[in-house]
Amino acid sequence: MSRHSRYCSTSPPTIILYDSPGTRAQTWVPNIWRIRFILNYKRLHYRTVWVEFPDVEATLRGIGAPPSATKPDGRPIYCLPVIVDPTRNSKAPHILSNAHTIAEYLEASYPARPVFPEGSRALQTLFVHYIQEVLAKPLLPIMVPLTHDRLPERTQSHFHSARATTPLPHPLPPGPQREQAWGVVKAQFDCLALVLDKNTGDGDGVVVQGYQVSYADFALCAMLLWIEQMAPHDGWSRVRDWNGGRWANLRHRCKDYMDVL
Known part of the structure; x- marks a missing residue:
């Protein structure tokens, strides 16, 4: 097919x-x-x-x-x-x-194949808010400069002019400063992993709702793909192995829905 x-x-x-x-x-x-x-x-x-x-x-x-x-x-x-x-x-x-x-x-x-299983909408919305407002925050100083460098030239020029009064963060050079920044990111992932581990025994230990992927998983995997695509060597090579490979496992669970049509 x-x-x-x-x-x-x-x-x-x-x-x-x-x-x-x-x-x-x-x-x-x-x-x-x-x-x-x-x-x-x-x-x-x-x-x-x-x-x-x-x-x-x-x-x-x-x-x-x-x-x-x-x-x-x-x-x-x-x-x-x-x-x-x-x-x-x-x-x-x-x-x-x-x-x-x-x-x-x-x-x-389009209610078929729901991404909000019955009774989960409020908690999933709160989970996605946490991803955006807490988990992603320490990533921004690392990922924003790396992302900027991988965008089309015209888009880079646009951001330079649009942010003349609010410059982009300077790229963190390899060394202690970058390692410290990634350490802060890892602490947030460690905290999330401890929460998700509570599903062990009531689920597959990977997805938020237990066994079936949902909106919360897609929001989290979307952030993982941002890291993978814009920082494949310095970012994803780290994150995929954290917490016993949990995040690589989540990416694998979502891979059937990654087509770009």
């Missing part, structure tokens, strides 16, 4: 996922990976439209996408991911932004 037919045996209208590439047509943004996981897991028919960061706001305004957030002064912020779903109403397709809003919409509109 072809990869395409695995996700779509008929030909329904196609969902469009707006994504931003790395140095090639490669998805890497954790929030976008999260949505791609859901689309693949639910076996929905979709295609990717690649938009470089300098073109995001103009592109999203052009298709009538709502802003993802607003600044304190009320100005809109346009970010990816965004999806356009023509299947609900062909005259007025649904256009959604913000990863969590999109996840909730896909679950409500």
Whole structure:
């Protein structure tokens, strides 16, 4: 069976996922990976439209996408991911932004193969908040400069001008400073591993819900893929072996939903 037919045996209208590439047509943004996981897991028919960061706001305004957030002064912020779903109403397709809003919409509109098993929505939402606001924080000083260096030149120039008043963190050179930074990251992963170990005996010891992958696993694996793609040698080579290989095992559990269509 072809990869395409695995996700779509008929030909329904196609969902469009707006994504931003790395140095090639490669998805890497954790929030976008999260949505791609859901689309693949639910076996929905979709295609990717690649938009470089300098073109995001103009592109999203052009298709009538709502802003993802607003600044304190009320100005809109346009970010990816965004999806356009023509299947609900062909005259007025649904256009959604913000990863969590999109996840909730896909679950409500396409309930088959749920990513929020019954009764888990609140706890999974809290888990994803923890990943974004706690687990990921010590990664940023390491990963942001490494990611910047792997983006297209035009996107790098865009970030330089956009962040003239808020410069990117300086890359950490090999040595004690970088090792110390990775040590802080590992402490957060160690803490999460202790929490997930509570599933041992009531699950497979890998996924959050016990046996079946869910939204929480996709959010965590999305961050792992960011590390793997943007820091394969200095980052993923470390993380995959932490906590008895738990994170490599999670990546393996999610691998069937990593297609980029």
